[in-house]
Amino acid sequence: IERDEGVRILFAVESGSRAWGFPSEDSDYDVRFVYARPAEWYLSVFEGRDVIERPITGLLDVNGWDLKKALALLRKSNPALMEWVVSPIIYRESPAAPAFRKLAQRAFRPLAACHHYLSMARTNQRRADGEARVRLKVYLYALRPLLAARWVITYGTLAPMRFSELVEAFLPSGPIRSAIDELVRIKSSTGEQDSVEHIAEIDGYIAAGLIEVGAALPPADAALGPHACNRAFRELLERVWADG
Numbered sequence: 001i002e003r004d005e006g007v008r009i010l011f012a013v014e015s016g017s018r019a020w021g022f023p024s025e026d027s028d029y030d031v032r033f034v035y036a037r038p039a040e041w042y043l044s045v046f047e048g049r050d051v052i053e054r055p056i057t058g059l060l061d062v063n064g065w066d067l068k069k070a071l072a073l074l075r076k077s078n079p080a081l082m083e084w085v086v087s088p089i090i091y092r093e094s095p096a097a098p099a100f101r102k103l104a105q106r107a108f109r110p111l112a113a114c115h116h117y118l119s120m121a122r123t124n125q126r127r128a129d130g131e132a133r134v135r136l137k138v139y140l141y142a143l144r145p146l147l148a149a150r151w152v153i154t155y156g157t158l159a160p161m162r163f164s165e166l167v168e169a170f171l172p173s174g175p176i177r178s179a180i181d182e183l184v185r186i187k188s189s190t191g192e193q194d195s196v197e198h199i200a201e202i203d204g205y206i207a208a209g210l211i212e213v214g215a216a217l218p219p220a221d222a223a224l225g226p227h228a229c230n231r232a233f234r235e236l237l238e239r240v241w242a243d244g
Contacts, residue, residue, distance in 0.1 A: 007035040011097040014089035033064035077109035079116035096239040110218040117145035133195035136187040
């Protein structure tokens, strides 16, 4: 991609179930990256395309965002981008990546993160409720954002991507923990669409958790200032190309 597009990659990470820690046997590699073009590309009357996408081939799902686009979304505390920042699986990283992550910590907005996680959890709860047998990924896609929202409310920081860290923080033991561990174990040796009978303990935990988290949202917060974003853009752009 660097050679074909004439760009430099700031960082490339795993963004899906492999980073969350519960891949299936047939899970894709969801590779996401932030890249920079030469400075001259940005000094144009006409805006160029700010994403790079590759056709999905086999298990590879690869696409990325331009640095300028990424910083505009970072300012809004974009949930997807924030998860890329804390991904435990890093495929490629430039020396400028730590500065980007440091800026992300400053830009993180807990309320926006909680709204995002609650929306994901509710969507998958409704899917689970509508299924006679619940797909494993639907249960896990409801549980992980629910626990991530709990993390944000409790600690006020970016939630870790690893599902195991979230489970250990809020469900160190007990019947629900045992049921979750079994779900992860089954999913690791089956396909994305495999399902289980409804698990009453997990259904109840998700329903109660959504009410509890929804009633404990953090206060509204201010976005990172445009001056800080502009300065970071210039500094990162210079750093990425200098490091090359």
